[in-house]
Amino acid sequence: MSPTSQAYPSAWKRPPQIFTDPLWRRVIFSGMVLYLLLAIGSVEVNWARVWEGLERGQQFVMGFLTPDFTSRWRDISIGLVESLTMTLTATVVGIIISVPIGIGAAKNMAPTWVYLICRAIISVSRSLQEIIIAIFFVKMFGFGPFAGFLTLSFATIGFLSKLLAEDIEDIDKSQVEAIRATGASWLQILVYGVSPQVMPRLVGLSLYRLDINFRESSVIGIVGAGGIGATLNTAIDRYEYDSAGAILLIIIAIVLVVEYSSSLIRRRLQ
């Protein structure tokens, strides 16, 4: 049979995947475009103010390019020490609290009621953003690094416990079974069957959290939780952009050092 005996169509269009009804497709798409236009129209732009902002931005860039480390060095160094102390203590305390909660939040290690409680703690900790927690703690305990320390510890719990719990749930069951078969107790199963399997990742996650906590410590300072962020906020309020530039450069340098060294250690652990 010759190939021309049947007329095959020479055009093909990909069939619609989500909205299969053509009428509804038109209604939905035109509705979306209309909403977008209305939404853009509702944003008020004060062009004079934008112009002024650009000028300030320029001042800021100039300050950034000529950073002044010396005239506010005392404030900067105090803020830095506060931030680093806050970061380190909060990470350590956070890890110490996270480990038992993480174990409790692993389905294969804890009874259901413990599991539910631990998962609830994790959800609460994760649903609140650091800045919101910081505002609460600043209101409760006043300005300063103590509020920052509490904030970062609390945020660390949500992060570490959740990832640790998921890691424990993914471990090789047969190793745990083998330890259980020897007549080992729950704690011994934890130490011999579970911990060797998750330890490298726990150390890696802790270092990663240390890194995150330092960055967060500079952000929560802006809402009054102490540290280098507070110093930065003061510098900007005083229009001292050259000092602010210096602080930003220091933050960037420390973040780079922490990140590079933590990734180096993590790579050696694998």
Next chain:
Amino acid sequence: MLVIKNLTKQYGAKDVALKDVSVTIGPGEIVGLIGPSGAGKSTLIRCINRLVEPTAGHILLDDVDLASLSSGALRRQRRRIGMIFQEYALIERLTVMENVLSGQLGYVPFWRSYLRKFPADTVRNAFALLDRVGLLSHADKRADALSGGQRQRVGIARALAQEPDLLLVDEPTASLDPKTSRQIMRLITEISVERGLPAIINIHDVPLAKQFMRRIVGLRTGEVVFDGKPEDLDNDVLTTIYGTEDWTAMRESHEQDKTSEAEQAHAMQQIGVSAI
């Protein structure tokens, strides 16, 4: 002596893994458990040390009913039952020595196991066991640095470190090559005989079972369909256990192995290399 009476295990409403299984294993007796996958071999072994909870029946180990123990008493009884696993189930990131010592976990307080401060006798015994399985010089290596056969030897030493009264062995050679498989089977049976230790060994490889076992129990869909000497394990019986198709396929592949081994040996001779 182990007496299993009317053991039944049911997963869910319809999935019956073991149906009314009764087997008695005398002092020092070694029993091979064969059957197709899904026949309930693993479940049967795991019911004995209650890694799997039996639905009904009794399991008497020297007159202690393992099936009805509370968790504390169960832990004490588990110490008497050594288990060797299919994929070795070693703690990969711990050293060989720690893996062997973990067999003693049921006997030592938590702080000793946590700090790795095991009693002197235990440590000496662990070294002796490593020597017995031929791994004395590997004590400080990490378990994941060993080959398959070596890992299973560590698994054997760990089970023996429990000073068990019964050995449960679940497909010990499933992930090993034929030669290593035979070495491991020989080691397990030798040690059982040396110590007068009764053992139940799951084997999917029928020729291997026939070679090493004096008694074989055949399981099909959760029921015991054969219990006797390997000599009585003829084609008819094996067809009942494995079903016509599977058994024919298994036999053919085994014969192919044999012919190819013979061919290889022949080829080696022709080029003047003696068989290893």
